Amino acid sequence: MNLSPSPGHPPESPYWLGTEPDEIRRLAAQHRLWADLAHDLWDRAGFGPGDRLLDLGCGPGFAALELAERVGPSGSVLAVDASVRFTKALDLEARRRGLAHLAARANRVEALGLKPGSLDGAFARWIFCFLPAPAPVVECVVAGLRPGGRLVVWDYLNYFATALHPPGPAFNRVVAAVHESWRRSGGDLNVGERLPGLIAAAGCRILDLVPLTRFPRPRTPLWEWPTGFFFGYVPRLVEAGLLTDAERLAFESEWREREAHPGAFLSPPPMVGIVAEKR
Numbered sequence: 110m111n112l113s114p115s116p117g118h119p120p121e122s123p124y125w126l127g128t129e130p131d132e133i134r135r136l137a138a139q140h141r142l143w144a145d146l147a148h149d150l151w152d153r154a155g156f157g158p159g160d161r162l163l164d165l166g167c168g169p170g171f172a173a174l175e176l177a178e179r180v181g182p183s184g185s186v187l188a189v190d191a192s193v194r195f196t197k198a199l200d201l202e203a204r205r206r207g208l209a210h211l212a213a214r215a216n217r218v219e220a221l222g223l224k225p226g227s228l229d230g231a232f233a234r235w236i237f238c239f240l241p242a243p244a245p246v247v248e249c250v251v252a253g254l255r256p257g258g259r260l261v262v263w264d265y266l267n268y269f270a271t272a273l274h275p276p277g278p279a280f281n282r283v284v285a286a287v288h289e290s291w292r293r294s295g296g297d298l299n300v301g302e303r304l305p306g307l308i309a310a311a312g313c314r315i316l317d318l319v320p321l322t323r324f325p326r327p328r329t330p331l332w333e334w335p336t337g338f339f340f341g342y343v344p345r346l347v348e349a350g351l352l353t354d355a356e357r358l359a360f361e362s363e364w365r366e367r368e369a370h371p372g373a374f375l376s377p378p379p380m381v382g383i384v385a386e387k388r
Contacts (some may be wrong), residue, residue, distance in 0.1 A: 124351030133169050133198075135337040140171035142334055147172060147234065147263070150382045151179065152316055154259035159183040160229040165250060166218055167188055176232065177203065177211040183208045187228075189215045218221030218246050223253030228256070234263040237304060242293030244307050248301055251311040254387040260313060262383040263321065266301035272376040273367060279359035283343055286351040301381040308385045319382035325375045327368040335375050339364070 140147075156162060158181045164173040166189070173188035180186060189209060190196050196213040203211040218236060231250050237243040250260065268288050272282040291298045305315050325331040343360060346352040352360075367373040 132322045133339065137171060138169055138330075138337065139334055142323075142331055143321075144171075144175070144192045146319075146382070147232075150178070150261045150263065150319060150384060151211040151232070153319070153384045154230055154261045156180070156230050156232075156259070156261075158216060161185045161227065162187070163223070163228050163231040163250065163253065164188040165221075165231060165246075166239075167199065168192075169212070170202065170213060172232065172234065173213070173378060174202065174206065174208065175210045180210070182210050185212070186231075188213045189216050189218060191215065191259065197331060221246070221249050225252050226255040226258075228253045228255065228258055230261070232261045235265075237262065237264050238291070238300045239294075239296045240297055240300075242309075243300060243304070245295075247304070247307045248252060248311045251308070251313055251387055255320050256387055258387045259316075260308060260383070260385045260387070262304055262308065262385075263380060264301045264304060266379040267296045268298035268378040270376070271378045273363075274368070274374050274376065275370065275372075277363040277367070279356065279363040282356055283339060283346070283352065283360050286346045287342065290346060290349060290351055298378065301379075301383075304381070305383055305385075308383060311381075313385035313387050315383065315385050317382075317384040319384070321380040321382050322377060325377065327370070327373055332368075332375070335377065336364070346376070 111163045133178060156176065156179060160180045161184060162176050162180060164170070164176055168190055170188050173186055177186045188196070188199055193215045195213040199213040203213065219240070219242070234249070239245070240246060254260065269284065271284045288298055294367060305318065309315055323331060325335055340361070343352065344359050347354055347357050
């Protein structure tokens with residue numbers, strides 16, 4: 110993961126939202142807001158004490174730390190991310206907490222080397238949407254699972270379904286620009302529609318498909334999740350020529366108007382949680 114290249118230019122790593130403190134704080138809040146749904150997916154997969162797990166594209170490692178606590182010292186967690194900054198910070202935090210069974214590795218997921226059959230489970234959240242070629246990465250992860258091992262994937266399903274209520278043209282323009290920025294960078298914000306097929310083709314049986322959605326409303330903690338993303342990313346869309354500065358200002362005004370509206374809410378992009386078992 111590299112330091113914030115402009116949208117529309119292929120990044121040196123799959124994650125181009127940056128690794129600066131503001132982004133880490135946003136990711137921390139994001140994890141807290143969605144942690145209960147992650148725990149539910151882990152429960153469905155049967156992740157527990159003694160398991161050997163992979164956290165693919167772990168970012169700063171908020172999920173990896175919880176997975177390490179879940180499996181306990183009799184298990185292990187390998188947390189992989191392309192950002193050296195993220196993995197070094199995670200390694201330090203794991204040591205501080207006494208989680209010697211959590212190992213953080215700086216590695217691009219496309220170049221991930223796993224010993225065949227070495228894992229009981231793997232977790233991948235919001236990583237495949239960044240990858241130009243998700244199929245080889247799915248195949249690599251599945252190869253690392255033992256027969257009967259479980260894979261949990263969480264990703265976007267249909268980004269164009271994102272809607273602000275009451276609707277607004279400025280926000281709709283931003284959604285289109287975000288989608289285009291991902292496309293130009295080789296990502297796919299609708300990758301969730303392809304992932305079950307890719308996972309099945311790699312040798313897994315799909316056990317569960319779980320809808321993942323919530324409706325952020327102004328003046329709630331969940332509202333800060335999209336606010337942090339859009340207000341951080343829209344200026345980059347302007348820099349990349351995907352929005353004008355006038356469109357940025359119109360979006361910001363529209364968003365603040367919705368924050369004062371008693372019935373406003375955001376319908377975020379639908380996401381899918383996939384639980385699969387290696388045959």
